[in-house]
Amino acid sequence: MLRRDFLQVSAGLAVALATPQALAQGGTSAAKAAQRTAEPGSPRWDRILVLVELKGANDGLNTVIPFADPLYAKLRGPLAIARDRVVPLDQRVGLHPALKGLMEGWKERDLAVVQGVGYPYPNRSHFRSIEIWDTASAASQTLSEGWLAQAFNGASRPAGRAIDAVVVDTNALPATGGDLRTIVMQDAESFIQQARAMRDGGAPAAANPALAHVMKVRGEIHAASLGLAERMRGAPAPAHAFATDPFSHQLALATRILLAKVPVVAIKVALGGFDTHARQLETHERLLTQLGEGLAMFRRNLIAAGLWKDVLVMTYSEFGRRVKPNASAGTDHGTAAPHFMMGGLVKGGLHGAYPSLADLQDGDLKHSVDFRDLYATVARRWWGLNDTFGRRNPTMVDIIA
């Protein structure tokens, strides 16, 4: 996908020297109110977002289950999770039993469940909808920059940073574009070893966009390898061992990067396989187990390392799934879904309203929280950045203490 403006990309290769002026606009009036979390105009570069993409569209209705609503069992039929298996969060909703690992955080009040996250005029194409989420666009709008890149556009970067984001997955779109320098890697050791062999390509003045892209990536590799190696070498290992599934492997790498204090603002991981059009129950249970166990282990490790307050975990997915099952014991593409936020500074509990099962639109749930409001909350309250992703008056979701 050609998502970038190449001129911009070449310009972004040099360490960004953009001034914070754009960010600080209106800063005088806002300055008083800004102290509570992070201050606009001086972003909190020390805070890290860990994005967890649930690829293929996670079935929100069977993730955070409105067990007390009789319509749930009625509409979900054979795919309904039995009430006595649901792990209750309150009188009305509870977690899928495979997510019981998340209950440690729930009890400690550092797990927030944001219910009914979606957007108006929902698109049910996987590819288009994840692009909408990744670029924080309206359904009718096509943007080329990822939302993290947008949020950090123009922010002055502290010295000594070679990379801004690490993607331990194949989809780097949220952190693509603008000034953001993103490294995609599956394994830190082989990255470092191989990067050393790659010479610095020099100035990518090429008019040919394909060549400019190759040269830019070479430059990123070269720059990233310089600092990463020594930090990773001296870093402690995670206190608790992760499981061996691929998702846990990704979380383990994310943990090592965090423990090594590699200065980045975002790390992205992903768990795939949620496109459960057929025989959903077993697949979904397996995936949620990996999700719940993996995140629980991640939490324990960061608490043990004293880093839990520096990290905000956020799940997202292109959409939820249709309320009624299809004939293949699966579910088709839907709309709104709940998402998880975790971290030492997270205000635990339920946020947003659970979409009504009695008030569906074309058989799908109506969203109660716009995902861009959630992004705007993260930008403002987590990093002290002012981007509102095209929302004129974003409703902040009160998830960060």
Add this chain to the structure above:
Amino acid sequence: MRGVASPSLGRRSLLSGVGRTIALAGVGAVVPAVFRPASAMAMGADEARHLLSRTGFGPTPADIADVQGLDYTAAVERLLGKWRPEALTAPPGWINLTPPQAREEIERFREQRAEKGKPKAASDPAPAAAPGGGVPAKPLANANPRQERARELRNWWVEEMLVTDQPFVERMVLFWHNHFTSSLQKVTFTPAVYRQNLLFRRHALGNFATLLRAVAKDPAMLLYLDGAQNKAGQPNENFARELLELFTLGEGHYSEADIKAAARAFTGWGIDRETGAFQVHPALHDKGEKTFFGRTGTFTGDDILSMILEKPGVAEWITGKLWREFVSLKPDEGEIKRLAAVFREARYEMKPLLRALFLTPAFRDQANRGGLIKSPIELVVGTVRLLGLPVPEKTRLVRALQSIGQVPFDPPNVKGWPGGEAWITTNTLLMRQQILRRIVEATTVAPMGGPMTMAPAKPGRRTDRREQTGGREEVMMEPEQTPVEGRSLRSAGSSARLGPTLAGLDAETLQRALLPVPPQLPLETGMAAGDVVARLLLDPGYQLK
């Protein structure tokens, strides 16, 4: 992908191009290319390299020499000339396996595995991974037959890409695979995936409408997008949605209601459980009225396909995708509309469209050379072909492809490989360089006798029987635990033994054949030919086509 329309580059008369072609056809066959005097019509080495690398896999200097004396339109006609609608490579042995046999085979395998995993014989069909206590499961002597078939199938296609004498047809087979995607991850009945590949071969340069109708009834597609589960009363929308969104029209040309109506119309199209062939189940078909694209009737799947094919947007969608594959990542809306009109007038015949595509000024524009990034398959298959390396065992090549993001028969999702810039990330660029280094090194460990013999395979590893013709097992690129970066380019390159494809050529010829743009890491004068090739393969420009 909404690109900004750039100003139209002007139009060229298709008819005049065809006329010249006829006049010059056959010239290349008479005089050997290298001795042919450069006529006013001759396109020259650079344009020959451009045409061949965009439409094939890494042309050799000989391939380039073969067409450089031709008139450009004659070379395009050659690409589109007579083609073979089947593969050269002998298929794997299991292609006639039936679904009951496949089920039985996997049952047997599970039983064997369960027995081996437990101290005492048990009829428990649960996987051996179950911790039954006692002795842990031994490493399996026999691999999972399903995975083994998948492996053989991937190897079969890679072999075909390496040996084919019609690389453009192979690129079109790959194009259709990436368009009408299917994946061995989901379609575990491997013979269906093999047969789908044959379908793409039969129609590679044929008629899109015919291919679309065949794909809609293709068992692998019915499995991949759950069409086989799509029943009256409880439709499964998966195929209907992707049919409209990805296969024919693209987003914005249909409504959610159209998807639901189409899904109902396709109900009852399924698969015979005994033979694995397409079968209509009348009892499962929704005979009710549907409203699709504003028309109402008791439509069947065939009716839906006909109504879709009437839309002019289909030709534009397919043309846009071919533009991206062969011309540029930057769509030229005016040109795409013009080409789509050619496609429609030709009633979805592929050749007139492809001819017009390769004759566009945008394709031929000098500034367009090296403007696309090679796919992993183009990079790996092209390099092996370029160096003329014998690769008796393909599994390691497939693993190399996996590490850079493109395993044949396993696209990441129904949209296929995103391609373009997305091929090159910090991760895949490192892996690409590592693979190229290993290929260079593979040419250096050759014993004096035969060129480029690799280390023998590990004992016990199954290799393709039909490939063991020499009585020896050979593998390429034995994976090293330590990366190869410690070794300098020079030490790898200077001992490289160039095969007949590259031997005896001067540095300038090599550079022109291997790179579409001037080298970013300039060559030094007096370098050995092996060093030159190594340096060119590792140049950033080698990633481009």
